[in-house]
Amino acid sequence: MAGGDDTRTGAVMATIRRKIASRSLAAGDRLPSIRQFAATMGVSPSTVVEAYDRLAAEGLIRARRGAGFFVAGGAVPPLPLAETAPRRDRAVDPLWVSRQSLDADAATLKPGCGWLPADWMPTAAIRSALRRLARHDDAVLADYGTTGGSMTLRRVLLGRLAAEGLEVGPEQMLLTGSGTQAIDLVCRFLLRPGETVLIDDPCYFNFQALLRAHGARVVGVPYGPTGPDPAAFEAVVAAERPRLYITNAALHNPTGATLSPQTAHRLLVTAAAHDLTIVEDDIFCDFEPDLSPRLASLDGLQRVVRIGSFSKTLSASVRCGYIAARPDWIEALVDLQVATNFGGPSPMAAELIAGVLAAGGYRKHLEELRRRLARARRDTAARLAPLGIRPWLMPRGGFYLWCELPPGHDSAALARRALESQVVLAPGNVFSVSQTAGSFVRFNVAQSSDPRILDTLRRVLAEAA
Amino acid sequence: MAGGDDTRTGAVMATIRRKIASRSLAAGDRLPSIRQFAATMGVSPSTVVEAYDRLAAEGLIRARRGAGFFVAGGAVPPLPLAETAPRRDRAVDPLWVSRQSLDADAATLKPGCGWLPADWMPTAAIRSALRRLARHDDAVLADYGTTGGSMTLRRVLLGRLAAEGLEVGPEQMLLTGSGTQAIDLVCRFLLRPGETVLIDDPCYFNFQALLRAHGARVVGVPYGPTGPDPAAFEAVVAAERPRLYITNAALHNPTGATLSPQTAHRLLVTAAAHDLTIVEDDIFCDFEPDLSPRLASLDGLQRVVRIGSFSKTLSASVRCGYIAARPDWIEALVDLQVATNFGGPSPMAAELIAGVLAAGGYRKHLEELRRRLARARRDTAARLAPLGIRPWLMPRGGFYLWCELPPGHDSAALARRALESQVVLAPGNVFSVSQTAGSFVRFNVAQSSDPRILDTLRRVLAEAA
Numbered sequence: 001m002a003g004g005d006d007t008r009t010g011a012v013m014a015t016i017r018r019k020i021a022s023r024s025l026a027a028g029d030r031l032p033s034i035r036q037f038a039a040t041m042g043v044s045p046s047t048v049v050e051a052y053d054r055l056a057a058e059g060l061i062r063a064r065r066g067a068g069f070f071v072a073g074g075a076v077p078p079l080p081l082a083e084t085a086p087r088r089d090r091a092v093d094p095l096w097v098s099r100q101s102l103d104a105d106a107a108t109l110k111p112g113c114g115w116l117p118a119d120w121m122p123t124a125a126i127r128s129a130l131r132r133l134a135r136h137d138d139a140v141l142a143d144y145g146t147t148g149g150s151m152t153l154r155r156v157l158l159g160r161l162a163a164e165g166l167e168v169g170p171e172q173m174l175l176t177g178s179g180t181q182a183i184d185l186v187c188r189f190l191l192r193p194g195e196t197v198l199i200d201d202p203c204y205f206n207f208q209a210l211l212r213a214h215g216a217r218v219v220g221v222p223y224g225p226t227g228p229d230p231a232a233f234e235a236v237v238a239a240e241r242p243r244l245y246i247t248n249a250a251l252h253n254p255t256g257a258t259l260s261p262q263t264a265h266r267l268l269v270t271a272a273a274h275d276l277t278i279v280e281d282d283i284f285c286d287f288e289p290d291l292s293p294r295l296a297s298l299d300g301l302q303r304v305v306r307i308g309s310f311s312k313t314l315s316a317s318v319r320c321g322y323i324a325a326r327p328d329w330i331e332a333l334v335d336l337q338v339a340t341n342f343g344g345p346s347p348m349a350a351e352l353i354a355g356v357l358a359a360g361g362y363r364k365h366l367e368e369l370r371r372r373l374a375r376a377r378r379d380t381a382a383r384l385a386p387l388g389i390r391p392w393l394m395p396r397g398g399f400y401l402w403c404e405l406p407p408g409h410d411s412a413a414l415a416r417r418a419l420e421s422q423v424v425l426a427p428g429n430v431f432s433v434s435q436t437a438g439s440f441v442r443f444n445v446a447q448s449s450d451p452r453i454l455d456t457l458r459r460v461l462a463e464a465a
Numbered sequence: 466m467a468g469g470d471d472t473r474t475g476a477v478m479a480t481i482r483r484k485i486a487s488r489s490l491a492a493g494d495r496l497p498s499i500r501q502f503a504a505t506m507g508v509s510p511s512t513v514v515e516a517y518d519r520l521a522a523e524g525l526i527r528a529r530r531g532a533g534f535f536v537a538g539g540a541v542p543p544l545p546l547a548e549t550a551p552r553r554d555r556a557v558d559p560l561w562v563s564r565q566s567l568d569a570d571a572a573t574l575k576p577g578c579g580w581l582p583a584d585w586m587p588t589a590a591i592r593s594a595l596r597r598l599a600r601h602d603d604a605v606l607a608d609y610g611t612t613g614g615s616m617t618l619r620r621v622l623l624g625r626l627a628a629e630g631l632e633v634g635p636e637q638m639l640l641t642g643s644g645t646q647a648i649d650l651v652c653r654f655l656l657r658p659g660e661t662v663l664i665d666d667p668c669y670f671n672f673q674a675l676l677r678a679h680g681a682r683v684v685g686v687p688y689g690p691t692g693p694d695p696a697a698f699e700a701v702v703a704a705e706r707p708r709l710y711i712t713n714a715a716l717h718n719p720t721g722a723t724l725s726p727q728t729a730h731r732l733l734v735t736a737a738a739h740d741l742t743i744v745e746d747d748i749f750c751d752f753e754p755d756l757s758p759r760l761a762s763l764d765g766l767q768r769v770v771r772i773g774s775f776s777k778t779l780s781a782s783v784r785c786g787y788i789a790a791r792p793d794w795i796e797a798l799v800d801l802q803v804a805t806n807f808g809g810p811s812p813m814a815a816e817l818i819a820g821v822l823a824a825g826g827y828r829k830h831l832e833e834l835r836r837r838l839a840r841a842r843r844d845t846a847a848r849l850a851p852l853g854i855r856p857w858l859m860p861r862g863g864f865y866l867w868c869e870l871p872p873g874h875d876s877a878a879l880a881r882r883a884l885e886s887q888v889v890l891a892p893g894n895v896f897s898v899s900q901t902a903g904s905f906v907r908f909n910v911a912q913s914s915d916p917r918i919l920d921t922l923r924r925v926l927a928e929a930a
Contacts, residue, residue: 018793018796018797018800021654021793021794021797022654022797022798022800022801022804024800024804095800095803095804098612098803098807099612099799099800099803102609102610102611102612102803102808103611103612103613115608115609118602118603118604118606118607118608119603121603121606121607123603123606123607126606126607127599127600127606128599130595130596130598130599130606131595131596131599133595134592134593134595134596134599135592137583138583138584138586138588139583140782141583141586141588141591141592141595141780141782142583142586142588142591142780142781142782143580143583143781143782144567144580144776144781144782145567145782146567146568147563147564147567147568148568177642177643177646177784177806178642178806178807178808179807180805180806180807181642181805181806184805184806188678189486189487193658206803206804206807209800209803209804210804210805212804213653213801213804213805311609311807315606315607316607316608316609317605317606317607317608317609317610317811317812317813318811318813319642319784319810319811319814328483328486331483332483332486332487333487334564335483335487335489335560335564335674336487336678338560338563338564338567338671338674339487339489339560339671339674339675339677339678340645340646340649340675340678341642341643341645341646341649342563342643342644342645342671342776343567343643345784346782346783346784346811346814347782348782348783349784349811349814
């Protein structure tokens with residue numbers, strides 16, 4: 001066998017080993033099909049066959065006749081020292097977009113990433129808040145803070161909830177280290193390994209990565225222009241009895257769609273009938289031009305847990321999220337957060353956020369951001385149209401356009417090619433648990449104006465044709 | 466039954482419910498004995514019997530003849546809305562000290578807490594660092610940062626490791642949201658529910674709380690003046706086959722003891738013979754007057770994972786920790802941290818810490834802190850001596866004194882009484898997995914000078930005599 005083939009086989013083996021070690025594949029899980037994995041790794045099917053065979057010989061995976069390969073049971077062996085896969089060889093999985101865009105160098109363009117450019121953020125207000133913080137009490141600068149998190153910030157957030165018609169007290173609000181950590185904490189509290197979780201198809205890719213880390217079984221419900229299809233939702237909830245449903249409020253990631261009042265009500269009726277808890281992630285709510293239905297407000301936080309953070313409109317560097325939920329759940333979540341993080345966010349971070357949110361400038365910043373994004377959505381759609389790339393719908397707000405490719409293209413293959421030209425795309429299947437979104441790409445309109453992106457798209461589409 | 470009894474029964478039931486909901490008791494776990502739980506809750510044994518019987522009638526727990534009560538299997542029911550236990554009724558368990566001291570009001574004294582007073586911390590340096598941060602790039606103020614964490618801070622930390630004789634590269638260093646989160650992440654990576662973890666007896670109480678959240682089985686090894694007893698360590702490792710051993714380096718919490726070179730070497734030989742991974746938490750290392758043996762340096766990060774943070778000597782408000790480990794493990798931990806937290810600490814927090822650590826003032830701050838703590842250790846020991854409360858040993862550094870009470874006293878009972886006078890103590894058994902440290906109390910010498918503490922101790926000792 002040639003050296004090059006051996007290297008590629010090694011890379012496939014290393015990727016599978018890492019997936020097992022990091023629990024994105026658990027004992028008993030089916031490995032990706034040969035054909036599919038060859039496509040996402042950019043290697044030939046025979047390379048994947050060779051890699052799977054060697055891993056099976058080592059006992060790490062098992063073949064089942066006619067059914068594919070599965071992760072073997074037993075203790076997970078530590079990774080051999082030398083087999084860390086190079087970054088570019090990663091499979092296009094739910095962690096691919098995060099890793100490629102978070103670790104991209106300055107020359108790399110990121111139309112696939114999930115955040116605004118730093119100069120679109122309210123950095124002047126952050127600078128003022130830092131200077132105010134420098135004059136704050138010693139305790140805020142040096143102590144752990146209380147287990148529920150800064151009462152100043154909790155009150156600001158409770159005021160925002162009240163403005164949506166949800167009146168709750170500070171005992172129903174917990175600050176966390178991030179929005180993702182908020183969902184992680186709720187999953188640790190409510191989920192046991194092997195339990196089923198329902199997610200939208202498509203949905204934010206990191207929900208899948210997170211649920212894998214919890215050993216959850218994940219099922220999807222098709223997401224349409226007004227939310228998940230209510231009949232499909234009821235059928236899947238009745239059949240699969242999920243413990244949790246995790247979804248976005250306001251502006252759905254990746255589609256930008258908005259829940260209708262009728263769908264919201266029907267989801268809650270179904271949830272009540274089957275004792276389903278709903279985690280509603282409100283991370284994009286500040287991008288909305290006007291208030292859309294919130295499951296948390298309709299339900300009054302009985303069976304809905306509301307999650308949020310400030311990473312998209314204020315700063316992703318100031319790590320802080322929150323959970324609004326039943327008071328008895330909050331009390332138990334506090335214990336769990338002390339055990340696993342010795343508390344929540346930095347008291348300094350909480351003060352900083354409270355300061356920026358309470359200042360009058362934040363509302364103006366949001367208005368300007370909404371206008372700027374409306375323009376960017378139109379401009380991006382207009383630039384993509386000549387390539388035959390079309391939005392599935394035109395969102396009311398936010399920075400995502402969920403776009404369909406011209407017929408016959410696979411977005412994972414395009415994303416691998418584009419990465420060679422230092423362009424990180426967000427290919428459709430990383431958002432889809434049923435792997436049915438391979439003809440879609442999610443564009444971040446605030447990160448898509450560089451002409452090199454269009455040039456790269458044009459070239460990789462032509463090469464693949 | 467009188468109303469008061471009913472309330473107390475309800476409080477005991479609520480505490481058990483919360484322990485189950487928050488996983489500090491898992492399915493199959495034995496409940497605390499009637500006698501022991503009555504003592505920690507400050508109620509009569511008959512109240513606990515009544516509470517256990519009612520919970521058994523509900524199916525939440527089961528009695529086994531002659532063996533006590535156990536948590537029933539099956540799905541964990543959500544907590545009923547009204548049964549949140551009042552804060553003061555909490556059982557004296559491994560989360561008790563954390564919750565009581567983190568949420569203490571300004572009038573409460575905290576000789577049991579695990580941190581220095583805010584005015585002992587380098588707040589002037591933090592204020593300068595915040596002002597510098599206010600002039601930093603937009604990217605540091607607004608972006609997520611790279612998945613491994615600030616390269617500036619990683620390089621500073623690698624320099625400190627090199628000074629201890631451990632030369633590794635940035636691919637062996639990952640920044641995390643806190644020191645606790647670093648251990649949590651390592652446990653998520655290496656542990657599976659039901660696996661066994663070895664801890665020191667006594668050890669930092671939150672290790673127990675954390676391991677409960679992971680569904681781990683916890684076993685202890687007696688900790689002596691030069692580290693765990695090597696023969697006992699070898700015997701328990703051979704018999705119990707733990708996956709992990711979690712311990713402190715430098716200055717052991719709660720005893721203040723220091724590992725000897727002979728013990729360090731023998732632990733590593735035993736670990737190698739039984740394929741045991743060691744997590745070494747270095748959180749108190751900056752308090753050392755001179756360098757003591759480090760398992761991580763001796764082993765070269767082959768089977769030792771080193772953990773640290775800046776909460777004790779720099780600021781607990783700037784949330785940041787780190788993991789130094791094998792490069793392939795770091796790579797998998799990065800995936801896991803993205804999945805569960807979408808990255809590590811705030812880039813701002815990392816820059817702030819790097820700034821304070823690199824400035825010349827930090828070394829001076831540490832020297833002053835060591836002198837001040839040496840005095841406080843002597844003074845606290847002198848004040849406690851007339852009460853018959855004596856240090857188990859005089860530590861080389863740090864802020865803890867592990868003290869034995871006069872004969873016949875139970876520290877959990879004293880801690881409950883002291884809390885009524887707004888004094889939070891750290892009673893011995895919360896540190897002891899074998900529950901054999903009931904005659905010990907851990908004092909934080911930097912938080913023990915208020916005369917009200919001595920008065921309260923004198924009174925509760927007299928009342929209990």
